[in-house]
Amino acid sequence: MNTLKTIGPVALILLMGSNSSFAQSFKREDKFLNAGIGIGGGLGIPFGVSYEQAVSDRISVGGYLAYSRKKERWNEYGEWKYSYILAAARGSYHLKVNSDRFDPYGGAMLGYNVASVKWSGEGSEPVSASAGGLMWGLHIGTRYWASEKVGAFAEIGYGATVLNVGVAFRL
Template identity: 40%
Template sequence: MTKKLFAFIVVFTTCGALTGIHAKNPFSKGDRIVNVGIGIGSYYGGSGYTSSIPPLSVSYEQGIIDGLLDGKASVGVGGYMAYTANKWETSISNSTYGYKYSYLIIGARGTFHYQFVDKLDTYTGLMLGYNVVNSKFFGDDPGSHTSGPTGVSGLGYSAFIGARYHFSDKLAAFAEIGYGISALELGISIKL
């Protein structure tokens, strides 16, 4: 699936670059943008875990300040929501058991944008949110595990850098790296 996603993004970016559409101000005061992405390299899980739902995210951002640093910089605020799920299982003496985990992050983000080149909106930001974590035991209990649901939820944070490549005034592809639902998020951005 990762190879197909990568191929799609390369083709999408190449097509956009060939069209020659120019986006003068990729992010300004009053702009509203929705990002929809999929994560690669999740921080949740580990050795022996299998992903049942890949990291998925949606974020909203609105420009609140522009015209900074010779008109090339702006500031935005917005919200973020992401979800992923995985499981860990093992078999002992013909008994299979394990845990299913789910992770939901809801947060508020602030971003600082700076345009280095045309059509490319580069930014960095911080997020403060709440991470809802649930786990549930499944299978035959061999006696050493509890079968009740458990969860460890709490405040979460993220620092990230990203870029949006604009194919038109309304459509862009984005990539973000940092600490969040995954190490790398790729997807599309739509200006409302």
């Protein structure tokens, strides 16, 4: 149900986009801000933001930051609470297509995952620890521009999530 509360405002923003003429879907020195949610991948439902800067007419580089929580119930005794903070550098290669609305791309990211776990329940706390480690991922995605400045994005891949969707802004 929380997913619907997130997708609703995104859909509203896209519907409000104007039908003005569009520039090329991806060009050198474009700057993008993406905000979205992830589904799948075992880390709960991460909420994340990414920033990208085009450094050529086909390549963008930037960063990704996300936060996620999930709970795991242990019978009637209590539950484990996991939290993750993900920070990564990412780069993408953008395909040339005959469309001013679609921006298909594929890329990779490399970063760090800070994970912590807490016990909430009866008796003494079982052994728990916080950890961190390198994280990498691959993605294939596209942006769809509803207006010159506002659009949506969707990515599939391996890494923080299997599917990442949200709203995109051209800065």
